[in-house]
Amino acid sequence: MTTVEATTLEALARRVDVLESEADIRRLQARYMWLCDTPNPEYGVTDDAARIELILELYTDDAVWEGVGEYYTGQFGRAEGKAAIRRHFQGFWGEKQDPALLLNAHYLTSEQIHVDGDEATGQWIHCQPWLFSDGRALLRSSRLNNAFRRDDGTWRITRTRTENVFVAPLPTNFASDFPSTSVLTRP
Numbered sequence: 001m002t003t004v005e006a007t008t009l010e011a012l013a014r015r016v017d018v019l020e021s022e023a024d025i026r027r028l029q030a031r032y033m034w035l036c037d038t039p040n041p042e043y044g045v046t047d048d049a050a051r052i053e054l055i056l057e058l059y060t061d062d063a064v065w066e067g068v069g070e071y072y073t074g075q076f077g078r079a080e081g082k083a084a085i086r087r088h089f090q091g092f093w094g095e096k097q098d099p100a101l102l103l104n105a106h107y108l109t110s111e112q113i114h115v116d117g118d119e120a121t122g123q124w125i126h127c128q129p130w131l132f133s134d135g136r137a138l139l140r141s142s143r144l145n146n147a148f149r150r151d152d153g154t155w156r157i158t159r160t161r162t163e164n165v166f167v168a169p170l171p172t173n174f175a176s177d178f179p180s181t182s183v184l185t186r187p
Contacts, residue, residue, distance in 0.1 A: 018115045022120075025155050029146065037104060052093065063080075065078075070164075104128055119147070121148070123145050129175070135172045136169075137171070145159075146161060
C-alpha cells in the first residue's frame with residue numbers, strides 16, 4: 001500500500017467513524033426522549049422507577065442535567081451525577097402528581113451534531129404537548145445543547161442542557177383522542 005493510499009484509507013476511516021458516531025448520538029438522544037414520553041412506549045416498563053433507571057443508563061456517572069435561562073434555571077436547576085439526576089426525574093414521575101400527566105410526547109428538530117474524537121455536542125429544538133387529567137393542556141418548546149462521550153465504544157450523555165423557547169397554554173380538553181397506555185412496541 002502506498003503512502004497516499006494509506007492516508008486516503010485513514011481519512012475514510014475517520015469520516016466513517018464520525019458518521020457512525022453521529023448516528024449513535026442521534027439514536028441516543030431519540031431514546032432519551034422516547035423514555036421521557038407519557039404514556040411510556042417502552043414495552044415491559046410498567047413503573048416509573050424502572051423508566052428512570054433506563055434513562056440513567058444513557059448517562060455517564062459524572063453527567064449533568066440542567067435547566068438554564070431566565071425560565072428554566074429556577075424551574076429545573078442543576079443536577080450533577082446520576083444520584084442527583086435520579087432525584088430530578090423522581091420529581092416528575094416518582095410521586096403521584098395532581099393533576100396527573102396523561103400525555104407528553106417529544107418532537108425533535110433542527111439537529112446539529114459535532115463529533116470530535118470521543119467527545120461530541122449536539123443541539124436540537126424540541127416541542128412537546130402536555131395533557132393533564134384536569135383537562136389542562138400546554139405546548140412547550142426548548143432548545144437543547146447536550147454533550148456526549150464515548151466510553152468503551154458506547155456513546156453516553158455527559159450533559160443535558162435545556163433552555164425554554166416558549167410555554168403556550170392550549171385550550172382546555174384541546175385533544176380528544178389519545179391512548180392511556182402505549183402498545184406500540186408490544187410483541
